[in-house]
Amino acid sequence: MNKQLEVSNLSFRYSDTKQKAIADINFTVDEGEFFCIIGQNESGKSTLCSALVGLVPFYFTGKMKGDVVVLGENTRKSSVATLASKIGFVFQNPFNQLSYTTVSVAEELAYGLGNLGIEREEMHRRVERIAGLMRVDHLLNKSPLELSGGQVQRVAIGSAFIMQPKILVLDECTTQLDPLGSEEVFDVVKALNGEGITVIMADHDMERVARCADHILVLDGGKQVAVGTPAEIFSDPSIRQHSIEPPDFVTIGRRLREEGLYSGDITLTEEAAITAAKGALVR
Amino acid sequence: MLMAKKKTSSYIPMDSPIDRLHPMVKIYAIFCLGISALVCPTFILSYVLVIFLFIVAWKAKLFKKFAKFIIGFAIPITVMLLFIHGLYSPKNVTYIANFGFARLGLEGTMYAIKLVGGLLVFLGSFLLMTTTTHPGKLVTALIESGMNPKVGYLVLASLNIVPQMQRRMIIIKEAQMARGVEVEGKLLTRATAFIPLIGPLVMSSLVDVQERGMTLETRGFGAKGVKTTSYIEVVERPVDRLIKRLLVVFLAITVVASILARLIR
Amino acid sequence: MSVTKKRGFLYNIQAQFHTKALVLIPIAVGINLVGGTLASTLKLPLFLDMIGTIVSAALAGPWVAALVGFLTNVFLALVANPVYLPYSLVSIAVGLTTGFMVRAGLFKRWWGVAITWIAAVFVSVVFSSTITVLVFGGATGATGTSVLTATLIAAGNKLVKSVVASSFIENLIDRAIAFAIAYVLLKRIPKRFVSQYALAGLGEADDEED
Numbered sequence: 135m136n137k138q139l140e141v142s143n144l145s146f147r148y149s150d151t152k153q154k155a156i157a158d159i160n161f162t163v164d165e166g167e168f169f170c171i172i173g174q175n176e177s178g179k180s181t182l183c184s185a186l187v188g189l190v191p192f193y194f195t196g197k198m199k200g201d202v203v204v205l206g207e208n209t210r211k212s213s214v215a216t217l218a219s220k221i222g223f224v225f226q227n228p229f230n231q232l233s234y235t236t237v238s239v240a241e242e243l244a245y246g247l248g249n250l251g252i253e254r255e256e257m258h259r260r261v262e263r264i265a266g267l268m269r270v271d272h273l274l275n276k277s278p279l280e281l282s283g284g285q286v287q288r289v290a291i292g293s294a295f296i297m298q299p300k301i302l303v304l305d306e307c308t309t310q311l312d313p314l315g316s317e318e319v320f321d322v323v324k325a326l327n328g329e330g331i332t333v334i335m336a337d338h339d340m341e342r343v344a345r346c347a348d349h350i351l352v353l354d355g356g357k358q359v360a361v362g363t364p365a366e367i368f369s370d371p372s373i374r375q376h377s378i379e380p381p382d383f384v385t386i387g388r389r390l391r392e393e394g395l396y397s398g399d400i401t402l403t404e405e406a407a408i409t410a411a412k413g414a415l416v417r
Numbered sequence: 418m419l420m421a422k423k424k425t426s427s428y429i430p431m432d433s434p435i436d437r438l439h440p441m442v443k444i445y446a447i448f449c450l451g452i453s454a455l456v457c458p459t460f461i462l463s464y465v466l467v468i469f470l471f472i473v474a475w476k477a478k479l480f481k482k483f484a485k486f487i488i489g490f491a492i493p494i495t496v497m498l499l500f501i502h503g504l505y506s507p508k509n510v511t512y513i514a515n516f517g518f519a520r521l522g523l524e525g526t527m528y529a530i531k532l533v534g535g536l537l538v539f540l541g542s543f544l545l546m547t548t549t550t551h552p553g554k555l556v557t558a559l560i561e562s563g564m565n566p567k568v569g570y571l572v573l574a575s576l577n578i579v580p581q582m583q584r585r586m587i588i589i590k591e592a593q594m595a596r597g598v599e600v601e602g603k604l605l606t607r608a609t610a611f612i613p614l615i616g617p618l619v620m621s622s623l624v625d626v627q628e629r630g631m632t633l634e635t636r637g638f639g640a641k642g643v644k645t646t647s648y649i650e651v652v653e654r655p656v657d658r659l660i661k662r663l664l665v666v667f668l669a670i671t672v673v674a675s676i677l678a679r680l681i682r
Numbered sequence: 683m684s685v686t687k688k689r690g691f692l693y694n695i696q697a698q699f700h701t702k703a704l705v706l707i708p709i710a711v712g713i714n715l716v717g718g719t720l721a722s723t724l725k726l727p728l729f730l731d732m733i734g735t736i737v738s739a740a741l742a743g744p745w746v747a748a749l750v751g752f753l754t755n756v757f758l759a760l761v762a763n764p765v766y767l768p769y770s771l772v773s774i775a776v777g778l779t780t781g782f783m784v785r786a787g788l789f790k791r792w793w794g795v796a797i798t799w800i801a802a803v804f805v806s807v808v809f810s811s812t813i814t815v816l817v818f819g820g821a822t823g824a825t826g827t828s829v830l831t832a833t834l835i836a837a838g839n840k841l842v843k844s845v846v847a848s849s850f851i852e853n854l855i856d857r858a859i860a861f862a863i864a865y866v867l868l869k870r871i872p873k874r875f876v877s878q879y880a881l882a883g884l885g886e887a888d889d890e891e892d
Contacts, residue, residue: 148874148877148878149874149877149878150873150874150877151874151877184631187635189631189634189635192634193630193631193634193701193702194878195877195878213640213641214634214635214637215634215637215638215639215640215641215643216640218635218636218637219637222635223631223635225628225631227628230625230628230629230631230632231628231632232632233570233574233632233633233636234573234574234577234578234581234629234708235553235556235569235570235573235574235577236553236573236648237551237553240648241553241648241649244648245636245648246636246637247646247648248645248646248647248648249636249637249638249639249640249643249645250637250640250643251640251643251644251645251646252646253646254646254647254648254650257646257648258648261648279577279580279581290632293636294635294636297636297637490763490765540765540767543759543767547760567699567704570704571704571707571708571749571753572753572756574705574707574708575707575708575711575712575753575756575757576757577708578708578709578711578712579711579712579715579716579757581712582709582712582713582715582716583716583719586716586719586720600723600724604726607724607725607726608724608726610724611720611721611724611726611730611863612863612866614720615713615716615717615720615733615863615867616866616867616870618713618716619713619733619737619867620867620870620871622709622712622713623709623871623875625709626702626705626706626709627702627875627878629705629709630701630702630704630705633701633704633705634701638701639701
């Protein structure tokens with residue numbers, strides 16, 4: 135599989151702080167993967183996400199060690215603006231992801247394209263396509279300031295994705311949304327991944343992570359604790375030391391196995407847990 | 418401090434020929450008309466231009482609002498200036514009226530009238546520009562004429578951010594009042610309420626600053642060596658070019674005529 | 683600080699307008715305007731419309747603060763009264779003064795802040811009076827200051843003196859409180875945040891070994 139992102143020995147310490155925010159991070163992400171980053175608050179997830187898109191070291195000042203190579207380009211030798219067409223970034227607070235310079239959702243979606251000097255006709259073409267993908271076509275003429283959190287977040291994803299990156303980094307992008315908004319946004323993310331876009335998502339919803347991730351990276355205190363498939367990560371009991379609680383479905387399967395009622399694979403999803411439970415009932 | 422209005426921008430969307438004028442035409446108008454008014458030795462030109470602006474306002478379907486401003490601004494300041502200069506200007510030599518406690522001098526009065534005239538032209542045309550021009554189009558036009566896009570960002574973001582912050586202020590106020598902060602009563606009470614209200618606003622705003630900067634950067638803002646394009650289209654029509662030229666010619670004539678007039682005196 | 687001087691004056695002005703600083707500007711303008719509205723809502727006899735300027739001067743330097751001041755007045759001119767437009771010189775001057783004094787390290791102690799306050803008042807009075815006299819001929823309308831000025835003139839004082847006196851009283855108290863509030867708020871901002879700004883002007887990453 136094609137390696138799209140390579141992180142080697144990455145560390146970063148913000149200016150005037152004593153402790154490194156992230157230390158010795160190493161992992162790779164393949165093309166089309168759904169890669170999740172998990173860890174409790176202040177474990178360095180956001181710093182890592184910022185480093186993937188170049189905000190570290192170009193926006194946040196501090197000391198960076200190690201390298202991040204995105205689609206063959208080392209971030210140190212690039213710039214955030216250049217990287218934006220390779221790797222897009224969406225983070226937690228939807229309302230801080232508007233440019234506050236536009237009067238319509240259509241214009242807001244096209245904002246990044248204006249910055250890159252794309253000509254107007256191409257802008258209109260891409261806006262139409264993206265609006266459909268993000269399911270905001272009925273909102274195109276509305277002011278971005280009138281939208282709900284979930285809608286703004288989809289516009290944010292749209293304005294990142296319209297720049298045609300191959301990778302999307304999403305830092306807790308549904309945490310501040312209500313359940314409906316959260317679901318709408320996640321559906322869009324899944325759809326994009328389905329179209330072949332590599333997704334790197336920091337999240338704390340373990341059920342979602344267990345269900346969708348191809349690989350998971352676990353962070354604790356800025357350090358990389360584990361990286362592997364969901365089965366590998368969630369079947370290892372030691373992750374609970376890092377304040378990661380496996381999803382309930384996994385726990386159900388594990389408890390059934392402990393009682394001798396189930397001997398199958400780790401139950402990462404609702405369906406698997408139900409199957410295991412049914413099997414246990416039959417015995 | 419006249420902050421009673423909660424409008425964010427003064428743009429009033431009207432379907433009028435003035436609205437449809439290219440934004441740069443209106444910028445030209447402010448400068449050409451304003452400078453002409455100042456340069457001309459007699460105050461008559463200023464007031465003729467003010468009448469012209471009234472006609473423009475009428476064409477822009479904003480007559481009432483414009484009139485309100487002119488009267489609202491002109492009357493108090495004229496009174497004040499007449500008072501200060503008409504009665505007390507050291508340049509006063511000839512006197513045209515006597516009020517008992519002071520005499521109204523001609524030179525001072527003329528000075529006051531001329532000054533008010535110039536101010537009315539400048540500020541009146543500025544007002545007409547802002548009420549008939551969509552901010553996004555204005556900024557796009559300015560950027561096309563060579564203004565730095567970062568300046569464009571500043572103008573638009575400032576216009577948009579304020580209503581949002583005012584809303585947040587209301588939320589903070591309600592939260593703090595629920596925790597016992599008093600906003601009515603003696604002066605000292607009200608004064609001490611200021612910090613618990615402005616404090617959270619400033620703190621939360623600073624977090625926003627950091628994150629909004631991240632957004633701009635990851636949307637390619639400030640990319641080096643790139644000429645930015647705009648989703649909004651602003652077209653310069655032949656009539657726009659014509660009016661621009663007329664304005665410049667008008668200014669040139671006024672300047673030349675003024676210089677000649679002063680030389681002849 | 684010596685690195686800054688080596689790179690040249692213009693470079694450093696430009697470097698101050700890093701995206702981080704640019705985004706600060708409209709928000710600082712908002713703080714100015716909301717502060718002003720709040721003061722009038724609470725019916726306080728003050729303006730308190732410069733807190734954003736002072737905070738941005740401390741975080742991002744004199745030129746950013748100058749721009750914050752200017753834009754605040756432009757906004758007021760657009761929305762409230764075009765009279766504010768020429769007075770942007772006052773806001774610009776206060777921003778520059780505060781910014782340079784913060785850079786000189788004056789904000790590290792409260793008495794340094796007091797010195798900055800006095801400097802700001804002085805600058806405000808000078809510029810404000812000049813504009814009132816030159817641009818507006820002595821008054822801007824029926825405002826309290828203008829009436830005070832008119833009264834003083836009627837009592838026999840010269841135009842310039844009267845304008846200056848009214849301006850001085852108005853500014854002295856207002857700026858004192860603004861600086862006090864800004865200082866209190868600045869002390870509360872986490873150091874990690876402030877450091878992100880302090881280095882924005884230098885454009886160099888922290889090079890200490892760890």
